Amino acid sequence: MSSGHRRSWWTLPSHQLWLDTESSRLLDFGTSLDHPAGGAVWLDDRGNPDLDHPAHTYITARMAHVHFLASLLGRPGSRRKADRVFDGLLTSLRDSENGGWFESSSDATSPDAVKNAYTHAFVVLAASAAAAAGHPDGRGLLDEALDIVAARFWDEQYGMCADTWTADWTELDDYRGINANMHMVEALLAAVDAGAPTIWRERAVRICDNVIGWAQENDHRIPEHFTAQWIPQLEFNSDDTANQFKPYGATVGHGFEWARLLVQASMVAASAQGHDYVESAKSLYHRAAQDGWQPGPTPGFVYTTDWSGQPVVTERLHWVLCEAIGAAATLARHTREDRYEQDYRTWWDVAAEYFVDHVDGSWHHEVDSNNRPAATVWSGKPDLYHAVQATWISRYAPSSSMVAALRDDSR
Template identity: 50%
Template sequence: MRPWQTLPTHRSWLDAECRRLLGFGRHVVLPGGGAAYLDDDGVPDPSRGVQTWITARTVHVYSLGALLGVPGSAGVAAGALAGLTGGLRDARAGGWYHALSEHGVPDTVAGKSCYDHAFVLLAASSATLAGIPGARELLDEASGVFLDRFWDEEAGRCVDEWDVSWSVVAPYRGLNANMHAVEAMLAVADCLDDDSWRDRAARICAFVVTLAEENESRLPEHFDDGWGPQPDLNRDRPDDPFKPYGATIGHGLEWARLLLQAEAALGERAPSGLASTASLLFDRAVEDGWARDGAPGFVYTTDWAGVPVVRDRMHWVAAEAVGAADALHRRTGEARYADLYARWWDYVVTYLVDVDRGSWRHQLDASNVPADGVWPGKPDLYHAVQATLLPRVPLGPSLARAAHDGLVSA
């Protein structure tokens, strides 16, 4: 049987699903700018205020929609971007607050995070390519803040968080923020045609190769300020949405894809071992995470021996699984990756796609029944939309560059 990715009918299905997802978030923009947290029906939940990471992801996703010619997308991207140039932006100290309350008050307790700022970079680069007004100015500002505050040239990776006034940098270092920094750096490089951003991404990727070699392909997520692993962090809060204890299955899959994208983008300058490490991370995540308790789906986390800790299924993990399987199939030509790609899309459609209420169910329990202990509502289109696009673009360029250059296959 031909791999699904080669079938025009499958690509047509992916295109339709992408447009369906974009339709779900059409009311996401808030009156003052920025993106709302959406409930299960796509209705804004004002009690959750305005969050920078959701707003930036919305700018990115709807900039992709604009580049793809989906009507209404540019307006959503512009409305969300107004939040990044407005209330979420710290006009006095620089950078971006983590969130605004429902009354528009900045969150000064959470500090300023690499995670948030990486998504501002991604948003600004995608919006620049989409021609959204004000995006290039935002990209210039966000690039300067990111290099000044988060990029550690000596370490070759990013610090994680500052206090709101940029006075104290937290001792914690995190792999999650560095992962999204790699995605953002590759996107900025494609937008500006600037190899220095690719070279920074390469240094982070080389660190991940070493981590995988030293940890049986279960990536430590948490570190101290000297980049010493902290394997027991949050053992008492194992289902933390951003810093869970143990190995995160979805991140193993996400890194597998990113390493292959970095390899393609860097060409001869790519660090050694990216492709082989991608395969090892993928195989470990599948062995540890897929259908471990008799039901289909990926568990959220495991301990350092591969024993499941949080068995709930998160939608974003399945989204990253199909993207990684597709990337590895194209990189290696091995049929097993195409087989898994098809199997996991079957899972997505059977359990995650919500035909009646829209979007994808964000969290299921171990029996694939909808749950909301970690992710209530449906705030995030980013992973699902990207899952519908990644199989339709070359490995090298970022999604926005591929869309801008007409490289998204129909």
């Protein structure tokens, strides 16, 4: 169904201008991005460096990613920012002795340090953007990161990535998780678009096929936590429901994020198991919207639900709304179905009213069930990745990755 005589928002020059203005406002956030130890600093609510936090590798990679891509769009200043934080991935955050990347700048001397697939996925993503932007070390770092993924994380038997090793690669944890694999799909699609071998796209497809299968067996709610044999553990962290990276239950934002990624994958690859990626994306999207959306005078998405769709953690996280916007935009433009455009407008209305911080900059990373700023799950505003990408996914035609979408637009 089309929108009839009403023009879609993304065809309106005024809406495109709003998106461009908002992405620029976001990219201006932060008095300094540079951590004294190398890499990117954690930013507080006003954009000032919070040195109580070390330089986190995933934050460093995300900041490098968005600013390299912004440089492709001709945004002055972003390339210098990207180069400086990317240097941390080349130096202090890189384990020159054992290979791979530390989780943070404090891990080089920590006896309890580990190495995660989640972090390495973002290193791949940042290196892909660096390579696309022409950084002299971008392609080299991308190849190195993919070599680490192949040697340490990729499990050919299951067609998935393992999760957590000790820092010296001597012991692999039994936990397996969907979150790292989701970001690995995003990173691998970008890597191939940046020139990596197509085997990595094929591996991304295998991950997608597995996730679709698990979701179909679970009423389109995606299991997040698994054993080493990839058996779902639905009650995992039932006593730690608001965990930042491994919360109990179904994660609403991941339903949206997977929906978008499946559409992106469908543009460049076919399912090896015969799944219809777009139809699967629609199912994941509608389950996430049905379970997570809380209407009323203070509308928004809950963070997580139980396996019957009932809310568990009712705080609203900015990244969940960002992924809802991105999924709605992607499905609307790909399918031309009016319902996704309706949602797209609603989700952006909520973002503009409750999450965009016009006083201190960036977006509130968390609000409570009454849409008041909160910090139960997250503190500060360290992450531009989700919000900036929401503006770009809304602005540009769907593509297999943001690297492809912005690189092609800049030609």
